[in-house]
Amino acid sequence: MNDHIYDFSQLTRHIDESLRAAMSPTWAVVVELVIIGLVFLTFYALLGLFLVYAERKVCALMQNRIGPNRVGKWGLLQTIADLLKLLTKELVYIERADKFLFNLAPFIVIIASFMAIAAIPFAKGLQAIDLNIGIFYIIAVTSVGVIGILIGGWASNSKYSLIGAMRSGAQVISYELSVGLSLLSVVIFSGSMQLSEIIRSQADGWWIFKGHIPAFIAFLIYLVAATAEINRGPFDLAEAESELTAGFHTEYSGIKFAFFFLAEYINMFIVASIATTMFLGGWLPLHIDHWAAFNRVMDYIPSIVWFFAKTFFIIYVIMWFKWTFPRLRIDQLLTLEWKYLLPLNLINTIVIAFIVMMGWHF
Amino acid sequence: MSGIIKYFADILHGLKTLWAGMRITGKYFVSPGEIVTEQYPEIRHKKQIVSDRFKGEVIMPHDENNQHNCTGCGVCELNCPNGSIEIITKRIPDENGKMVRVIDKHIYHLSMCTFCGLCIKVCPTQALAWGQEFEHAVYDRTKLTKVLNKPGSSYKGLSSKKKEAKS
Numbered sequence: 001m002n003d004h005i006y007d008f009s010q011l012t013r014h015i016d017e018s019l020r021a022a023m024s025p026t027w028a029v030v031v032e033l034v035i036i037g038l039v040f041l042t043f044y045a046l047l048g049l050f051l052v053y054a055e056r057k058v059c060a061l062m063q064n065r066i067g068p069n070r071v072g073k074w075g076l077l078q079t080i081a082d083l084l085k086l087l088t089k090e091l092v093y094i095e096r097a098d099k100f101l102f103n104l105a106p107f108i109v110i111i112a113s114f115m116a117i118a119a120i121p122f123a124k125g126l127q128a129i130d131l132n133i134g135i136f137y138i139i140a141v142t143s144v145g146v147i148g149i150l151i152g153g154w155a156s157n158s159k160y161s162l163i164g165a166m167r168s169g170a171q172v173i174s175y176e177l178s179v180g181l182s183l184l185s186v187v188i189f190s191g192s193m194q195l196s197e198i199i200r201s202q203a204d205g206w207w208i209f210k211g212h213i214p215a216f217i218a219f220l221i222y223l224v225a226a227t228a229e230i231n232r233g234p235f236d237l238a239e240a241e242s243e244l245t246a247g248f249h250t251e252y253s254g255i256k257f258a259f260f261f262l263a264e265y266i267n268m269f270i271v272a273s274i275a276t277t278m279f280l281g282g283w284l285p286l287h288i289d290h291w292a293a294f295n296r297v298m299d300y301i302p303s304i305v306w307f308f309a310k311t312f313f314i315i316y317v318i319m320w321f322k323w324t325f326p327r328l329r330i331d332q333l334l335t336l337e338w339k340y341l342l343p344l345n346l347i348n349t350i351v352i353a354f355i356v357m358m359g360w361h362f
Numbered sequence: 363m364s365g366i367i368k369y370f371a372d373i374l375h376g377l378k379t380l381w382a383g384m385r386i387t388g389k390y391f392v393s394p395g396e397i398v399t400e401q402y403p404e405i406r407h408k409k410q411i412v413s414d415r416f417k418g419e420v421i422m423p424h425d426e427n428n429q430h431n432c433t434g435c436g437v438c439e440l441n442c443p444n445g446s447i448e449i450i451t452k453r454i455p456d457e458n459g460k461m462v463r464v465i466d467k468h469i470y471h472l473s474m475c476t477f478c479g480l481c482i483k484v485c486p487t488q489a490l491a492w493g494q495e496f497e498h499a500v501y502d503r504t505k506l507t508k509v510l511n512k513p514g515s516s517y518k519g520l521s522s523k524k525k526e527a528k529s
Contacts, residue, residue, distance in 0.1 A: 058391065060399075061390065061391050061394055062387040062390050062391050063390070063398075064390060064394050064395050064396065064397055064398050065397065065398060065399045066397055066399040066401070069401075320384060320387060320388065320391075321384075323387055324380075324383045324384050324386075324387040325380065325383060340373060344373075
């Protein structure tokens, strides 16, 4: 159906063949790994810089302000200036902190988001690793990030950090259930956990349209639970600037703080891209049945543009949440999860299983 | 049963109120209202940046004859909670040759001032007032010690006494 969409695997196969022609297979694999690593590192840094800038601009517009506008055109270089400042700042050594764990924590957080980004399909054929349990893998590795937060909070030897980390632990572990169950509904629909297979199953319509109301409910629950899982406002109890200074990263400075900060924004990108892949058809263009000409025009937009457009829309919605809603208390947060989202999600999953069993979905 | 209805009614109500909030911020995102940001160095040419009641610094207003209202009584110095004001007086002869005490230097340490406004409140002759200047950053701390009465200025009441004496 989407045969005329450019397949990035042609490009990667071409690179692979030319590398294998030039050197031994072992070295070819090593060089390929290095190339992929460099591409992801660059992407990671650029994405982090852009998301911080976008967040500040979105926030400013919603509050009738201008936002960053001094460094570069429209303040575009503001985040680069911030990064340079963070890189040159002194790394404060905390007395009586557990030094090893203290230094380890930022790396665990950032590695968790790195591992997750590897499995995300950015465009047709553009995916570092297409595991047959893709979505399960992503859920599993993103959960590792909370260990980094807990270690950071514990090793800082500070009450603010510890309270922030404990809150974060309670929050992330609770909301993991909702994230997992709402993604499970799409797995039931598509009958596969492989991300490329899930996207292929949406070729005749995205799951949010094909799956009737239950899929939409699952999408809403995913949005709320994912916002909570990445510790963003209105669920930013782990940071809690008003009562805990900066929560789990109170004692971190310079580049170590930047790691936490960057990982937070990359995690936002990851949850948005998972929502795109699972509910909004990933890199697939928008197709409307029987509108052949319209579908044709949509196909001319490259798949990578579709993926990023959808992902940034979800990111915008998450930012919209943050700058609209008041923050929750920890008990309200846990009530929302255990009394509302989880029971609804369980019922929703059973309804979806029933729909799939009866073959009612399109 | 009514409990279950209430449960779902709560959820619907919650969603409705959340959407109401998101509609407002969403509206501002696509069509921002009046931008409240003041772009600072660009607006310096504007006559009044801050309000009339802004407590920028303590000043002593002088009239066109370079005269002020300060008698040098020292009440402001006494009332200043952290000693930001020092009054130095001198004795000069008036028209009739009688020695009177007048202000020599009204020294004001801006670096120590807490902007409480007690000096202005207690001044019996309303010699002090709030100025709207707010760009106080300097490279040398001594520049923050200011003499409020201008050089060559005199007490307004003294000249009026002179005029009375003349007439």
